[in-house]
Amino acid sequence: MPIVLSGYLKLGDAVIITDQDHRILDINRYYEQTTGYSRDSIIGFKAGFLKSGLTPAATYTSLKSEMKRGNPWSGVFTNRKKSGEIWHSSITITPIQLENKLYFVGIFRELEQLKEGIYLSEKKRAETQRELLKVLAISCEIRDPGIEEHLLRVQTLSEKLVYMHDRRMQLKLSESYKSHIAHASILHDIGKAEIPEGILYKPGPLSPYERKIIEMHPLMGADILNKISREINNEVISSLEVAENIILYHHEKWDGTGYPHRLKGEEIPLEARITAIVDVFDALTSRRAYKDSWSVARALSFLNEQKGKHFDPDMVESFFNYFDERGE
Incomplete structure (x- = not known):
């Protein structure tokens, strides 16, 4: 040598x-x-x-x-x-x-x-984050045995929608941001863990007081997330701000009539606008104890009716494009 x-x-x-x-x-x-x-x-x-x-x-x-x-x-x-x-x-x-x-x-x-921190490949970090958030979401809603399938469908469809919307609108969102939206969407309703079962599963109409309690669940969910995040290693779970935005704002409406903060239009974070559409669509097309499932066509027709009212019009168009590409 x-x-x-x-x-x-x-x-x-x-x-x-x-x-x-x-x-x-x-x-x-x-x-x-x-x-x-x-x-x-x-x-x-x-x-x-x-x-x-x-x-x-x-x-x-x-x-x-x-x-x-x-x-x-x-x-x-x-x-x-x-x-x-x-x-x-x-x-x-x-x-x-x-x-x-x-x-x-x-x-x-x-x-x-290395003297500080831990090493995880980006792929392993993403997989770990996805699984931890899944466990957190399911554990918060364990009272409903059928909720896991809904949560996983929301997570999968949120991922499809964010990529479609990014491509259609040429937003050039970062891969990490899109990944965070997909992973965190599963947490959207963790605040319901704090709602009394008598109200959450009430078969009949809710009283104004009970409705007010239900509308508190985004705030309760954000509080749960903040308490947990203080105990989580930030090298494993990152960008909890995206998760908090989804939890807090996925019930806000484009026209400002949603809750809990009556945000309007683009005041609502993009990630919350994505989850809002996916959550409603899956709820409509799923059978529940109090209702039959809607067809995909009927649910899409409802979303179209609510374009510019409940939902971001551009996001609805991206959602339709996703189904168009699937031949539906």
Whole structure:
């Protein structure tokens, strides 16, 4: 190995140097400490012997593509130490041409050893957030055994609608924002956990007093969320502001006659306008103890009637476009 490459071994991160066939030429002491393998025991081995099978195939595809172009590559590997323990590392691999020979210098930083915070891939963070919010929503409405299916349909349809509306209106919303809307929509009615069952499931008409209690559930839901959020690791659950907006404002109406704050038009956050349509549509097309389910056509006709009254007109059009694309 050329002497000039030895300088990389003095870096404070784990370093591995391989030849063009990816056989290990040298490692530094930080690499030994991290992996548990001694220098003498792995020189000559292919660098891939550390693979755990848990790194996504797309990561290796990206790596090989950049290496063929002679470019440096950065990414995250999930490898296995000598002890069998899994470790995650942020790695940069740089090809270096010396004396007509190609070498690769890999610099690793073990993510588990970062002094502050935790590491989660964006995909894993999204999956974790979705599941935690689902558990929270269902646990708050456990008195209604049929509610889980409604909540999951609202979550799925909110995701479809936000992507359709973003594309149709060319809003260029960020992926994280759209994801937060989809995940948080499942929480829209958690405030009903605070409503007495005698009022919540009353078979007949509500009195003005009982109606007032029902209309308090968005405020109760926001209070529940704020109490819980103080105990949640923000690295796992992010952007609870979107969830709070959905909980507080999904019963507001475009014409200002909704509740609890009588917001009007675009004063109502976008995420709440999305959930409002989806929640009403699913309620109409679902069978309940006190009513039969409506057909999709009848429910869509109702939404059209309420365009500009209950619902954002542009959002209704996006909702119709979603069904048009499905051939419905």
